[in-house]
Amino acid sequence: MSAEIENSPVPQQEAATLPFLTTSLDAVINWGRSNSLWPFPFATACCAIEFMSLMSARYDFARFGTEFMRFTPRQSDLLMIMGTVTYKQAPILRRIYEQMSAPRWVIAVGACASSGGFYDSYCTVPGIDHIIPVDVFIAGCPPRPEAYIEAAVQLQEKIKDESFLTERLARLRDRGEDLPS
Numbered sequence: 001m002s003a004e005i006e007n008s009p010v011p012q013q014e015a016a017t018l019p020f021l022t023t024s025l026d027a028v029i030n031w032g033r034s035n036s037l038w039p040f041p042f043a044t045a046c047c048a049i050e051f052m053s054l055m056s057a058r059y060d061f062a063r064f065g066t067e068f069m070r071f072t073p074r075q076s077d078l079l080m081i082m083g084t085v086t087y088k089q090a091p092i093l094r095r096i097y098e099q100m101s102a103p104r105w106v107i108a109v110g111a112c113a114s115s116g117g118f119y120d121s122y123c124t125v126p127g128i129d130h131i132i133p134v135d136v137f138i139a140g141c142p143p144r145p146e147a148y149i150e151a152a153v154q155l156q157e158k159i160k161d162e163s164f165l166t167e168r169l170a171r172l173r174d175r176g177e178d179l180p181s
């Protein structure tokens, strides 16, 4: 029996049966982050129609904690790009991404957002990863709502592997803070 339980004001027998669990700070933070993603829909074309289905009761995207749609980037941490992005829109998309609260994640929905789709033209960006970092790509033209759900699950798995403390230390070091190694 540990010293804490021996010295506890709770009688020893009772203390030994108290329920408890151990975990890490990263596990708790990642659990919260991955189950409360607030999406910002950047919808420029037909993939957004499937997104409307996804948000309906039939597909129930709320199961993943992702139904709280925000139309301001400052309140969002998940950017979903649905549709073709032109070079004229590229700076706007980049600005929206930079205005989002950190940490933030990006899903490229469908062929157009992921690769420019069939628009082999001078004005279409051949994939939004030329402008901003992308966490998950969804294939299809258009992808079905089930593909959106699969992407959300993949993103949740990815978030669960992240480390809050490592990120924070890296950010402080970038700012030039003198930290112990």
Ligand code: SF4
Pocket (backbone or CB within 6 Å): 045, 046, 047, 048, 082, 083, 084, 109, 110, 111, 112, 113, 117, 140, 141, 142, 143
């Ligand atoms: S991938 Fe297909 S459905 Fe989606 S925006 Fe492009 S053309 Fe439309």
